[in-house]
Amino acid sequence: MRDGSLGSIHSWELVTAVDGPGTRMTVFLNGCPLRCLYCHNPDTFLMRDGEPVEASELLRRMRRYRGVFRASKGGITLSGGEVLMQPAFAGRLLAGAKKMGIHTCIDTSGYLGANCTDDMLDNIDLVLLDVKSGNEETYKKVTGRELAPTIAFGDRLAARGIEIWVRFVLVPGLTDDPVNVENVAGIIEQWGSSVTRVEVLPFHQMGADKWTSLGLNYRLRETSPPDPELVESTRAIFRSHGFTVH
């Protein structure tokens, strides 16, 4: 595992119109340092719960889908869990995919951005960056960790001109305060033209059963998904800052 030839993954799937442009092979890596209250993949929290898989095996699969990626303007997305928990493994997959001319993307909270080497960044075309809150206190409440590493990672991506799609999960009573949303907009505005899209993702209850079956304490059982008006007013805040919002 140390040299990245072996990794721990939850699963992989072929998806279209999510996790980046076109048809994508999304690989879910196991292990995450955050504990987001709304996480819908709590079965990826621990690295040891994943399946061991060789990087070469995944790269062979990617090679098989090259035609699909080319035709759909898609590629690969490394997601999780947190992809940067296994930087050597992720680095191998990204380098291998890039060598085959495949568009590459990582889906990350940025919390472990320091694990991402400049060489890795050279092999990344797009980052789906979760900015889970615009203020420290809420970020800590949502994730159990600090906001600063995410901002530092976004700064680094922007400085290198790497494309960013920002993702923000809208949870009533937790992240929906307009001041919080304004703060997110203020942070990502610093990244200038690197941010080509903002996705406001309405909270849902689809992960609830997983928490229960893992014996974990799910604290959002009583939280309802945001109503359409709240989703729209949140998107409008990002739009008012000039972003393309989905």
Ligand code: SF4
């Ligand atoms: S960063 Fe993602 S995988 Fe990790 S706890 Fe949060 S939502 Fe779950």
